[in-house]
Amino acid sequence: MDIDTVCKLLISALEDAGYNSSTIFNYQGAVRRFKAFCEERNVTEYSSDVGELYANDVISPKTGKFSKERYHLQGRFIRLMDSYINTGKFDFAVSARTRLQPDNAYHRSVYNEFCAYLKDEYDNENTQHFYDYGMYSFLTFLESNYNALRMEDITVPIVLAYLKNTKPTRQREVLCEIRKIFRYLGRNDLLLAVAGIHAPRYNRIIPVLETSEQERVKAVTEDTNTPLRDTAMILLGLSTGIRACDIINLRLSDIDWRNDTISWRQSKTGNLVCVPLTPSVGNAIARYLVEQRPNAPNDYLFVRLLAPFDRLSGHSSCYVMVKRILEKASVQKDGRILGMHMLRHNAASTMVRNEVPIETIAAILGHSDPDTTGIYITTDQERLKECVLPFGSISKEVIP
Numbered sequence: 001m002d003i004d005t006v007c008k009l010l011i012s013a014l015e016d017a018g019y020n021s022s023t024i025f026n027y028q029g030a031v032r033r034f035k036a037f038c039e040e041r042n043v044t045e046y047s048s049d050v051g052e053l054y055a056n057d058v059i060s061p062k063t064g065k066f067s068k069e070r071y072h073l074q075g076r077f078i079r080l081m082d083s084y085i086n087t088g089k090f091d092f093a094v095s096a097r098t099r100l101q102p103d104n105a106y107h108r109s110v111y112n113e114f115c116a117y118l119k120d121e122y123d124n125e126n127t128q129h130f131y132d133y134g135m136y137s138f139l140t141f142l143e144s145n146y147n148a149l150r151m152e153d154i155t156v157p158i159v160l161a162y163l164k165n166t167k168p169t170r171q172r173e174v175l176c177e178i179r180k181i182f183r184y185l186g187r188n189d190l191l192l193a194v195a196g197i198h199a200p201r202y203n204r205i206i207p208v209l210e211t212s213e214q215e216r217v218k219a220v221t222e223d224t225n226t227p228l229r230d231t232a233m234i235l236l237g238l239s240t241g242i243r244a245c246d247i248i249n250l251r252l253s254d255i256d257w258r259n260d261t262i263s264w265r266q267s268k269t270g271n272l273v274c275v276p277l278t279p280s281v282g283n284a285i286a287r288y289l290v291e292q293r294p295n296a297p298n299d300y301l302f303v304r305l306l307a308p309f310d311r312l313s314g315h316s317s318c319y320v321m322v323k324r325i326l327e328k329a330s331v332q333k334d335g336r337i338l339g340m341h342m343l344r345h346n347a348a349s350t351m352v353r354n355e356v357p358i359e360t361i362a363a364i365l366g367h368s369d370p371d372t373t374g375i376y377i378t379t380d381q382e383r384l385k386e387c388v389l390p391f392g393s394i395s396k397e398v399i400p
Contacts, residue, residue, distance in 0.1 A: 002044055002046070003034070003045065003046050004035070007031045007034070010077075010080060010084070010090060011028060020306070021320075023316075025320055026320075030073050031077075033074075034077065037054050037057065038050060054074060054078060055074050058074065059170070064167065065173050066129055066130055066173075068125070069316065073316075079091075080092070104143050104147075106150070107139040107148065110151060111135055114135045114181070114184060115128070118132055123267075124267050124270075126245070126267070126268065130177070131180050134173075134174065134181065135177070137177075141162050145161070154187065156190065159178065159193060160193075162178070163197070172199040178194065206348075206349065207337065207342055207345055208342075209342070213329065214346075216330060217326065217329045221234055221284075221325070223328075226325070227292065228287055228291060231284050231288070233302060233322075234325055235280055236262075236284075238343050238347055241343065241347035241365050242344070243266070243268065243344065247318065249311070250300065251299050253299065256277075257282075260276060261277055263275070271366040294309040297309070319338075319339040322342065347364075
């Protein structure tokens with residue numbers, strides 16, 4: 001069956017099954033990416049082989065890093081496509097996709113033991129996925145070039161060949177991955193070999209909201225048609241730079257109304273963050289709790305507005321909400337990612353422009369290293385202009 005037809009049937013089936021708009025939106029994105037993926041390969045008819053290739057394409061082209069969202073969404077998308085091709089209907093009860101596995105039995109055993117180690121080592125699922133995908137990629141490289149090479153037989157030239165085989169935009173992540181792998185394996189010789197290697201850092205322009213855009217967003221949050229939950233989440237994101245994975249895990253007890261603070265432990269770093277609850281954010285949250293939050297059977301701060309009243313499902317829920325608000329405020333995408341990370345960038349850049357010390361900004365954002373926060377200095381155009389050298393003493397002569 002041709003790809004366009006089966007994709008249209010899938011979206012229609014999702015609508016008929018009563019899936020909410022944010023879920024359908026996510027699948028529409030998967031459809032667009034899948035069609036572009038197939039066009040690049042001149043593929044027009046669906047097959048399980050091309051589906052598997054797409055499901056395993058889990059490196060984000062924007063960041064060069066493993067994308068948990070792509071991993072799960074594309075896996076679910078292809079399982080549904082395969083179920084239709086095999087049975088003539090979309091099986092929405094298909095079991096969860098299994099983790100990527102090396103083909104070689106020995107390497108598969110090494111990989112599974114490493115994944116078990118990561119589960120014990122880290123609570124954060126994103127961190128686990130980051131390192132387990134690194135091990136999978138490394139073992140796949142070994143299988144392709146050195147057959148069933150044992151871990152104790154890995155040499156420095158092999159490691160260097162792996163690094164050379166890596167895209168420049170991913171080399172920093174790969175170095176981080178293999179250092180973790182070598183520590184796990186107890187290969188101090190390989191750790192020493194890569195200790196002095198420093199991959200280039202690719203710094204992109206940090207996307208922020210212009211002043212006029214911020215004013216329009218504020219107007220949307222004050223609109224009575226905007227859900228109070230969404231208003232509270234937007235204002236909290238703009239003022240604190242909280243990540244999507246943390247805002248969906250906030251509990252009612254994380255707010256200290258007596259001392260006007262809100263605190264949470266960051267999923268990514270494990271750092272405890274405690275920030276003042278400004279009047280605008282505090283009032284927005286209080287109004288949501290009093291007037292709109294359902295009587296949910298849990299203590300999550302932000303929950304679904306439609307039954308079942310569970311916590312928000314993940315990054316995608318936050319992305320759809322933020323995107324909806326920004327579109328209502330006529331904020332053009334212009335190559336920017338309109339999600340919670342946009343609000344995080346904006347919060348940090350606003351603090352920089354207000355001359356808040358970098359160390360304080362790092363503490364609020366939960367960065368373990370203040371140097372990580374330094375990238376936000378590039379958003380302060382006025383202060384950057386002060387760093388520009390005058391041209392007065394430069395010769396006006398042009399040498400052909």
